[in-house]
Amino acid sequence: MEQLLLLRPSKWLSFLAALIVSIAALFCEANAADLLPVPDVAYVTDTANILTPEQKRSLEAKLASFESKVGSQIAVIIVPSTNGEPIEDYAHRVGDQWKLGRKNVGDGLLFVVAVNDHRVRIDVMRALEGIIPDVTASRILNEAVLPAFKTNNYYQGINQGLNRIFARIEAGNLPAPDAKSSDEGNWNIYDPDEALWDQPWVAVIFIGFVITMMLRELMGRKSAPIAGLAVGGLSAFIMQSLTAGIIIALAVVVIAMCIPSAVLEAGARRTARMYSQDRRYRSRNNGGGFGGFGGFGGGGGFGGGFGDGGGIGGMGGGAGSGGGGDSAGGGASGSW
Secondary structure, eight states: OHHHHTSOHHHHHHHHHHHHHHHHHHHHHHHHHHSOOOOOOOSEEETTOOSOHHHHHHHHHHHHHHHHHHOOEEEEEEESOOTTSOHHHHHHHHHHHHOOSOTTTOOEEEEEEETTTTEEEEEEEGGGTTTSOHHHHHHHIIIIIHHHHTTTOHHHHHHHHHHHHHHHHHHSOOOOTTOOOTTOSOOOSOOTTSOGGGSHHHHHHHHHHHHHHHHHHHHGGGGHHHHHHHHHHHHHHHHTOHHHHHHHHHHHHHHHHHSOHHHHHHHHHHHHHHHHHHHHHHHHTTOOOOOOSOOOOTTSOSTTOSGGGOOSOSOSSSTTSSSSOOEEEEEEEEEO
């Protein structure tokens, strides 16, 4: 106890911060243990076993056919209970993890039924909120789903609800299934059709040098993990590849620990000089290309954009970019 009292204020702050983080982690871990786990993605998930095998196959075929025909992806998940978690929160967790819908459209929808809780929810991904607003989702539940659920006709209620949902989506102005968005696909580490300075990894190299050098000056070699985390996270964002982010993060940790600061500084200067020379050359030849390392502010761009096509705005159909849309809280819930 006396040793604790003799600690400097900075040490006390570090000790308190570590204590708070530990308590918060234990609290979050205890809460997470009570949450219903998110199952694997499927057209129909029925852990409550209220559907017959024939009914489940029928719904799966119906949803697969609709996705093939229209493009929008809809999934039904039936659970006995959400274990006290509001059905809205459970649907949000599942929707955020499943990323339903096309990647560059985000047109997904989740139909959640908690049988023993007598709760049902239509959870609309962001791109469908204009086509199926909350009031429409509520009307579908009240008119097509809940009356059947009240008589324990779950298959009928789900089927009727899907029919109404299908009709709304088909009437919407969504891209055809074979239509490709102009920014479809992830950013590749190297695109042979683009000029050198239009490659996303050039931004990673330059910013990686700068971040690593700055942290090295402030914290010394112990900054390596922080630099790796920062540059790796930025790399994953720019390239839209978690694997690339992890590889680059590990490389930065090694570089920050082993390479002298003078070498890092020289590398940053060399990268900036090469970029400046390339910009001058391309401006004389109707260039364009890499728009510089600007701010992350409005407009969706990253420093004016990569090449003539604009910034890294709107990659994928929603927050995260690994699949379709994210669960933005749209939709409606009901009870029977």
